[in-house]
Amino acid sequence: MEREEVLNKIRESREDMVRIMSEMIRIPALAPVNGGDGEGRRADMLLRHLKGYDSVERIDVPDNTNPRVMRPNILAKKNGKGKGTVWIVAHMDTVPAGDLKDWCTDPFDPVVKDGKIYGRGTEDNGQAVLSAMFASKFIPAKSLKRRSIGIAYVADEETTSEMGIEYLIKRGCFSKDDVFIVPDWGTPAGDLIDVTEKNLIWLQFNITGKSVHGSTPDDGINAFRVGVRLLSELMDAFETEFSDRDPSFRPPRSTFEPTKSPKTVLNVNTIPGNYEFSMDIRALPQHGIDDIVSVAERLSARHADATGAEIKITEIQRHLCGKPSSTENEVFKALESSIEEVTGVTPEAVGVGGATCANFFRLAGYDAYVWEFGGGTLHGPNEHVVIDNMVTDAMVFASVFFKLCV
Numbered sequence: 494m495e496r497e498e499v500l501n502k503i504r505e506s507r508e509d510m511v512r513i514m515s516e517m518i519r520i521p522a523l524a525p526v527n528g529g530d531g532e533g534r535r536a537d538m539l540l541r542h543l544k545g546y547d548s549v550e551r552i553d554v555p556d557n558t559n560p561r562v563m564r565p566n567i568l569a570k571k572n573g574k575g576k577g578t579v580w581i582v583a584h585m586d587t588v589p590a591g592d593l594k595d596w597c598t599d600p601f602d603p604v605v606k607d608g609k610i611y612g613r614g615t616e617d618n619g620q621a622v623l624s625a626m627f628a629s630k631f632i633p634a635k636s637l638k639r640r641s642i643g644i645a646y647v648a649d650e651e652t653t654s655e656m657g658i659e660y661l662i663k664r665g666c667f668s669k670d671d672v673f674i675v676p677d678w679g680t681p682a683g684d685l686i687d688v689t690e691k692n693l694i695w696l697q698f699n700i701t702g703k704s705v706h707g708s709t710p711d712d713g714i715n716a717f718r719v720g721v722r723l724l725s726e727l728m729d730a731f732e733t734e735f736s737d738r739d740p741s742f743r744p745p746r747s748t749f750e751p752t753k754s755p756k757t758v759l760n761v762n763t764i765p766g767n768y769e770f771s772m773d774i775r776a777l778p779q780h781g782i783d784d785i786v787s788v789a790e791r792l793s794a795r796h797a798d799a800t801g802a803e804i805k806i807t808e809i810q811r812h813l814c815g816k817p818s819s820t821e822n823e824v825f826k827a828l829e830s831s832i833e834e835v836t837g838v839t840p841e842a843v844g845v846g847g848a849t850c851a852n853f854f855r856l857a858g859y860d861a862y863v864w865e866f867g868g869g870t871l872h873g874p875n876e877h878v879v880i881d882n883m884v885t886d887a888m889v890f891a892s893v894f895f896k897l898c899v
Contacts, residue, residue, distance in 0.1 A: 554657075583618050
């Protein structure tokens with residue numbers, strides 16, 4: 494089958510993409526730590542749609558917080574005659590929906606409207622799940638004179654990746670001849686390819702004070718007050734001490750963002766004895782994670798000494814950035830030229846905040862590239878995917894397969 498025939502078949506598959514995406518979004522895929530039961534039912538559903546591959550393997554990994562829950566990974570291949578596989582890697586899990594009052598629709602009952610599909614997980618990472626499926630669907634294995642075609646649907650990307658891509662790499666599921674495209678970040682113009690990412694660390698701060706009546710604050714230690722003052726000083730110190738800028742990254746600076754903070758007390762007239770907040774920190778490669786932790790420890794100790802509160806820092810996860818992927822090899826040039834041919838856009842290689850599956854490949858010595866068309870609603874209320882973007886991505890990836898596999 495010729496390239497244009499395959500691209501036409503992808504264009505004609507728009508309704509099938511919408512149907513399968515809608516079927517998938519109706520099956521929540523939340524990690525146990527986020528109140529879900531993993532990706533098992535979603536994996537079962539996707540396996541029913543993976544037809545025509547030479548091999549389809551499901552690899553279940555026990556959840557590290559609830560071993561009764563299996564976290565599934567799926568590897569599907571069409572075998573080529575040469576060495577190596579071109580993998581498209583997408584993740585099946587999603588983040589929680591958040592406050593349902595912020596949604597105009599039910600996040601797990603997808604709605605198709607104005608050329609978009611609304612629902613939690615449509616953009617992150619359903620767009621990639623569908624584009625990978627349809628990019629590979631119409632290319633017959635017998636035409637693969639060079640590399641094999643592979644699609645990997647992985648678990649646990651939204652939390653640690655320990656039961657997903659990190660497990661698969663350690664298990665030896667990939668070879669030194671393989672290359673990887675990870676459609677888990679993009680821009681509305683499709684004009685940027687992620688070739689490197691920042692260092693990442695998530696820190697949780699637990700402040701323990703003494704709870705008393707609101708009318709007698711001097712008799713207690715207001716953990717909330719201690720926490721917000723600590724947080725304010727942390728943000729100022731981080732941004733001052735790690736202030737480098739690098740225009741090759743988007744954004745061109747390190748970011749230090751407060752994120753999760755559970756409720757303190759249920760009534761207004763009680764001084765809270767406990768307060769917790771977390772920070773999502775993504776640092777330019779020249780800033781060491783240990784140096785960031787040292788600042789957090791120093792400031793926490795100072796606030797604990799000054800107030801009498803106990804402050805505990807927990808490291809939720811950390812990922813060092815791997816070596817940047819080459820922009821001079823055949824793979825990057827195939828992706829770059831395919832984007833140009835399908836979209837008319839000439840993309841630029843950049844670094845991002847990331848922590849995508851691509852970084853695990855880079856740490857293991859592989860080249861990996863992150864690209865998709867669109868982006869901007871992931872993790873937010875009213876998340877949606879533009880249907881045309883799914884079609885465009887599938888056409889770009891099919892073009893890459895023709896260049897590297899056929």
